[in-house]
Amino acid sequence: MENKAFLARCLISFLGIFFHMPQTAFGDGSYSFPEEMERGSVIGNLAKEMGLEVSKLAARKARVEADGNGKRYCDVNLSTGDIIVADRIDREGLCGKKSLCVLTQELVLEEPLQLRRIVLNIQDINDNSPQFKKKDIHFEMSESAVKGSRYRLEEAHDADIGINAVQEYSIGKNEHFRLNVISKSGGGKYSELVLEKELDREQTQTLTIVLVGTDGGAPRRSGTAVVHVTVLDANDNAPVFTEAQLIYKTSMVSRKWMDENYKHFFLRPLSEFCCLVYVRMYFIFSIR
């Protein structure tokens, strides 16, 4: 009889210890919702998703605690069983460029003690615009650059991921360049200017083109930079005298002087020689 009583006491003690041990292996709740929801927004319900009785939540002192040393991002409404947002959840700040952003919180229930895992799957929203590191991009291009020459442009960065990151680039209408967009093997895109119509410094010394980077979110967001092109000179023009210059020059020289220095003309560079011959011819014809 005494043995039976002892066994019964042992069994009761064991069961008491067992039921007060934390149980985490079942009944986890998983909730997917977008980042940046207002504090107090409902993201789920304990009764529906975790099978808990709402009427007992207050008595069992249900509460949410951060897992490990993390922060508490959600809370529980004891009268409705709703799980609500407790703090700002910024996907970019928490997970950067990771394609999955998962936070884990713990639901604690007392009498008996129970621990349930709450898994929060944070979805990206398009809350960042593409940005260029430099708002002004400077290029120096020779006017001798051939059609088809390419000039790589700075990539725009967008803190969002997937379709909410940069998808397209475009440039303002201009007569010299078109834009070529290239996808990088590791993700992301950049663009390059392709020369379509050759430059002429004697006609245009500088060009200003607006570059736009656009993401694929809804609504779409974009960022801009300004490309400043300075056209560098190439020696593509022979010196030419104007008629006024010719008349002035011819008035300053005599036919005798021209004849005396005839050999000297031939020692000059070809372009200059041509001009001087032209001066001489103009002089000869103009004094007749």
Ligand SMILES: [Ca+2]
């Ligand atoms: Ca954000």
Ligand SMILES: [Ca+2]
């Ligand atoms: Ca985002």
Ligand SMILES: [Ca+2]
């Ligand atoms: Ca974006």
Ligand SMILES: [Ca+2]
């Ligand atoms: Ca030139």
